[in-house]
Amino acid sequence: MTEPTEAAELTSLDGNPFVTKSPLAFSLPPFGEIRPEHYGPAFNTGMEQHRAEVEAVAASAEPPTFENTLVALERSGQLLSRASATFFGTSSALATSEVQAIQEEYAPKLTAHSDAILLDSRLYERIRAVRDDTAQMGALDPESRHLVERYLTEFTVAGAGLDDAAKERLRELNAALATLTTRFEQRLLADANDLAVLVDDVTELDGLTAGEMSAAGEAAREHGHDGSYLISLVLPTNHPHLASLTNRALRRRLHDAQRARGSRGNEHDTSALVLEIVRLRAERARLLGYATHAAAALADSTAGSPERVRERLAPMARAAAANARKEQAALEAEAGNSIEAHDWAFYSNRVRATTYHVDTAAMRPYFEAERVLRDGIFFAAERLYGLTFHDRPDLPGYHPDVRVFEVREDGAPIGLYLLDLYTRDTKKGGAWMTSLVHQSSLLDEPNAVVTNNLNVPKPAKGEPTLLTYDEVNTFFHEFGHALHGLLARVTYPHFAGTRVFRDFVEYPSQVNEMWMLWPEVLANYAIHHETGEPMPKDLVDSLIASRSWGEGFATSEYLAAALLDQAWHALDVDQAASVTDVGAFERAALEEAALANPLVPPRYSSTYFAHAFAYAYDAQYYAYIWSEVLDADTVAWFTENGGLTRENGDRYRRYVIGIGGAADPLASYREFRGRDADPRHLLERRGLL
Numbered sequence: 001m002t003e004p005t006e007a008a009e010l011t012s013l014d015g016n017p018f019v020t021k022s023p024l025a026f027s028l029p030p031f032g033e034i035r036p037e038h039y040g041p042a043f044n045t046g047m048e049q050h051r052a053e054v055e056a057v058a059a060s061a062e063p064p065t066f067e068n069t070l071v072a073l074e075r076s077g078q079l080l081s082r083a084s085a086t087f088f089g090t091s092s093a094l095a096t097s098e099v100q101a102i103q104e105e106y107a108p109k110l111t112a113h114s115d116a117i118l119l120d121s122r123l124y125e126r127i128r129a130v131r132d133d134t135a136q137m138g139a140l141d142p143e144s145r146h147l148v149e150r151y152l153t154e155f156t157v158a159g160a161g162l163d164d165a166a167k168e169r170l171r172e173l174n175a176a177l178a179t180l181t182t183r184f185e186q187r188l189l190a191d192a193n194d195l196a197v198l199v200d201d202v203t204e205l206d207g208l209t210a211g212e213m214s215a216a217g218e219a220a221r222e223h224g225h226d227g228s229y230l231i232s233l234v235l236p237t238n239h240p241h242l243a244s245l246t247n248r249a250l251r252r253r254l255h256d257a258q259r260a261r262g263s264r265g266n267e268h269d270t271s272a273l274v275l276e277i278v279r280l281r282a283e284r285a286r287l288l289g290y291a292t293h294a295a296a297a298l299a300d301s302t303a304g305s306p307e308r309v310r311e312r313l314a315p316m317a318r319a320a321a322a323n324a325r326k327e328q329a330a331l332e333a334e335a336g337n338s339i340e341a342h343d344w345a346f347y348s349n350r351v352r353a354t355t356y357h358v359d360t361a362a363m364r365p366y367f368e369a370e371r372v373l374r375d376g377i378f379f380a381a382e383r384l385y386g387l388t389f390h391d392r393p394d395l396p397g398y399h400p401d402v403r404v405f406e407v408r409e410d411g412a413p414i415g416l417y418l419l420d421l422y423t424r425d426t427k428k429g430g431a432w433m434t435s436l437v438h439q440s441s442l443l444d445e446p447n448a449v450v451t452n453n454l455n456v457p458k459p460a461k462g463e464p465t466l467l468t469y470d471e472v473n474t475f476f477h478e479f480g481h482a483l484h485g486l487l488a489r490v491t492y493p494h495f496a497g498t499r500v501f502r503d504f505v506e507y508p509s510q511v512n513e514m515w516m517l518w519p520e521v522l523a524n525y526a527i528h529h530e531t532g533e534p535m536p537k538d539l540v541d542s543l544i545a546s547r548s549w550g551e552g553f554a555t556s557e558y559l560a561a562a563l564l565d566q567a568w569h570a571l572d573v574d575q576a577a578s579v580t581d582v583g584a585f586e587r588a589a590l591e592e593a594a595l596a597n598p599l600v601p602p603r604y605s606s607t608y609f610a611h612a613f614a615y616a617y618d619a620q621y622y623a624y625i626w627s628e629v630l631d632a633d634t635v636a637w638f639t640e641n642g643g644l645t646r647e648n649g650d651r652y653r654r655y656v657i658g659i660g661g662a663a664d665p666l667a668s669y670r671e672f673r674g675r676d677a678d679p680r681h682l683l684e685r686r687g688l689l
Ligand SMILES: [Zn+2]
Pocket: 477, 478, 481, 506, 509
């Protein structure tokens, strides 16, 4: 950096709240002072400082030690970390055009910044020297030793060990893949908009709720079709309206539109992108020393290799396919004739209602949001972990809707929990957890600050917020991530909270879902908001009885996508070059997986498989069911051991959610359970035995 630039940037950081650590309790970002224009200068100077700190480590003349290399790297880049954690921890909940513009500008710069560090051979050599120094390694505590191993693996899979020519090609491939995956996402979005289903006659919408009809009317008006109805497409193959639309022709139109995305040979077609992405990923894998992209991606996961993923998923696929065929017979009996793919959800819903008498709408009056939160979610956390939650209206959230709770364990403060429940125009869809402050004793940050976001429609003023069954389930799920972030106690920021493997991170959140219907918890929170009556037992019983209904279909469509993702990324360079027909490859892969049932298409087909070709879940879409094996085995453990007790919570915390990424997760699991996870519990849950 030249002198004048530095001077200019220092000036531009005057009054920038990211320059120093937040003075607020728990280092909560000072949202009252943060404005969008603070991020650019904080990112720029933060990257510059980080580069200088990393350069000092890389260029050091001292022999490499754990302190002067690993610890120094862990301490580096704190301004950048503060700004990034705050920005990316709130950007999806505050997605204004200003925030999106910042994201578009800085996301590639930040990626290039971290790539430059990961590809620095000098750092790589120093880390390797520490790892190879048995005397040094032997003197380290287990978390520190694990840190060395993790750094070495992460640098290796990123390509730090390559020669300069190979690194040059690697950078080209990374840049080309970034462009291609962005293009995939853009074309998919454009084609989905293009394929949205326009309906002129409102009677065709029979089966939809009044709210869904008016949303379709509004969408049509926005697109210049006043008086008509427009059904927007959704990402997975099966559109939710297929379960309720009574008009079969419209169901067919909607399903065909969903299936056609990216494959129509027009300017939005994604087939060529799929082939090119697969080829470049295979080439990158070979450069990194792996036979296939799946092998490269899974080298840094709890699964370890594509073979282990296939071994676990393949038998499930055969059982799920058989279950789906049994369900199909029940659906055809209900329909009185043979059915097609676009009829599946409709008749499945009917069977659920007629056979199991499930009425999820009748449950809502018992799911008042504040009760669910305090008497359900917080109640379970108190019983398990001794946690209590206290309103802190004096601390600022990033939006007026955000509520701030101080978390105490047996009375002592241990962090903050921010809850952002309601949907709004500037919030992206879905639900998620983020960490605004990462716990790390090295950086003198004793506690974490975490957020939960949901997208619950805001009721009219004075009306209670009544949640749906799915929303309550999601709430418990996201709170499981929050607990993971709040309860982990680690030394190094690299291991804070939810900084664990992708095929592990959904496990603790899935486990927390078990408390939603746990009798003691349910009885405590599911109280009718007007009458004060507890939820009738038959409502709960019918719901529990119906749980395995539809699992054949759900598991089949999920596994079809997961195995399709594996198949594309199991190609070596030569094989990838020889594939020219996306549809034919997909059919063969599903055939091979025993999941080629036209009535149960994969949850995502290749031309609209954004997880595999845009969202960085490439070769890792299996992670959901992989985590669920641990989840189901843990639910069984809690159930066998008396359920909701502090003793159980303490044990689960000691080996699982309390350790963040600081130890090998499967080894810790083995200590927790006294054995490896038994997949039988998952097979049982999904009816696959
Ligand atoms: Zn999750």
